[in-house]
Structures are given as C-alpha cells and as structure tokens.
Amino acid sequence: MELFNKEGHLTDEGLRAVVDGTLDEMSRLEASEHLSFCDSCLVRYTELLADDTLLVPETPLAPTVLARVRRRAVRVFFNRYTRVAAVAAFAVVLWGTGVFNSLVPDRTVRQQEPAQITAPISAATRVNDFFRSAGDSISAALTNILPRADAAPADAK
C-alpha cells in the first residue's frame, strides 16, 4: 500500500487506511504531519469522515472543556487584576508621601496673592519650576521612607 503518491500527497488508499486504522505508528505520524499543512489532503480526509462513521467519546467533552476554559479565564482575570491592584496600592503609598503635591495647584496661594502674578512667565521657567518642585517633593518623600545613613540602627540602642 502506498501512503503517499509521487507528488508527496496522501493517496486515496492511504487516507482510507487512516480511517480504517490499519496504519502502523510511523505511518500515522507521517500522515498526520502531512495533514497538518496540506489543505487539499485535509479536505479529502474530512470528506471520508461521514457522520455515521464518527466515534462517540465515552464521556461528553463539553462539560470538561468548558470547566477548563472557565478555570483559565479566572486565572487570567486574577493575574491581571492582581497587577492592577499592586500598581494602585503603590500609587496610594506615593500619594501619602506627598510626591504628587507639586502637581496640584496651590489655590490658597493663588487666591491670596493674585497681584504678584503679573509678569508673564515663560514656558521654560514653568517647566524648570515644575521639575525643581517635583524633585524636592521626591527627595522629601524618600527621606521619610528610607532610613538615614547617619542614623544609628535601632537595635544598637
């Protein structure tokens, strides 16, 4: 029995042998390798699989497959939202340290001293001021969070 023809496609008798289950393991591997990329042979193969020839699995597949799909979805959901929650928690901690204070306009100052803001301020000056104040805020926050280098260890006391 010839499994492949000279062009390298599965023969009719080869496909019939797949369906009848008369091929050895090596031939089944070769046939499955070919069907994994050859559209025309795959169509010829599926045409042989008429409804009345199909086998019925011992246990229905749908409940198990759907349960596995749900488990996977739950896992993906928790992985994703765990990351979001971690980022949110980190942002709250930073907010508490005052890092973002420089980004919020100080309304009281502006309301009390409107006359002082008379001269036009260039964009470069605004950017410089912003980064300077943000840098000061971050330094202050880090000072609060990190132990000072010259501070004695707690257990040394």
Next chain:
Amino acid sequence: MVERIAQNMTSDEFSQLVRQYERLVYTICYQFTKDHQLAEDLAQETFLSAYTHRDDCPPGSYKPWLARIATNKAKDYLKSAYHRRVSAAEDGEMPAVADVLNAMPPPEDITIAKDEAARIRDTILALKEPYHQVAVLFFLEEKSVDEIASALRRPPKTVHTQIYRAKQLLQNAIERGNGHGIVQ
C-alpha cells in the same frame, strides 16, 4: 447556526460548537493515536486551543479548522512518542544518527569508488515519499532547508524532521551494506 458564529463567541456558543464537533475531533484523535483515553485528552486540548485562537477561524470553516488542530495535536503526540522511543534506542545499542554521520570522514577526505557513490545515489533515489523529494533536494542537489520548504510547500520544521528521518533510513541502509531495505 454554529457556522454563523464569528468572533466574540459566548460561552453558550462555544459549548454548542464543542457538542457539534466533539465526535469529529475525537474520531480524528483516535484514528491517529489508537487509544481512547488519549484521544479524549487530545480532543479536549483541541477545543481549548480552538477557544484560545477562535478569532483565527475563517467564518464558516469550523470543520476543517478543528480537523487541522486535531491532527496537529495528534502529530505532536506521535512525534514526541517517536522521539522518546528513538532516544531510548540510541541510548542503548543503536549509535546516534549524528554520531555516525559525524564519524564519517568529510567528503573531501575520502575517495568513494564510483560504483559506491552510484549505489548511495541509488539508495537516495529509492526513498519513497514523504522522504524522496526532500532527500534528493538536500543530499544530491544540496539545497538548504528553506529552499526545500519553499519548493515543496512544506513547513521548514517538517522538512527538518523529514531530512532527519531520511538520514536514519540511509544510515541503516549503509550499515547493512545495501540500499534495498530502506524503501518503505
């Protein structure tokens, strides 16, 4: 109705898809593995892959699409089983293919008698598909894997595998001292 389901498939629609095609997918997996339990496992894996890549399915082509995934699952299983078996044999009494080929002197250092060269050539030409065209292009015409894959419209990975197996068949024939036994 299932054929009209495109993307954004709901759970109920996917469930219906599984019910409609579970016999087809299970039958394909069984025909290649000849094992009921294994066929069930591979059929489940087929539908899980289908769910993951459901957006890749051409509309109205669920049957060939699922059949392709199922044959791929069966192929992957058979391939790994084959490699386990070959590795075990090579660990035992059989020399590794690569070892034998590497042990052979490079072509420029040996002089093969004309009749010997002709015999090896005949052995290669006597290989049957799916190894014949691959072996001729690789051993006789010295084409690269990519060139062979392009010429034969086969995936490069498959060409690689077929070259490897063709080498094994040739090695066995050379060790036996005749090329007639390699024809499958």
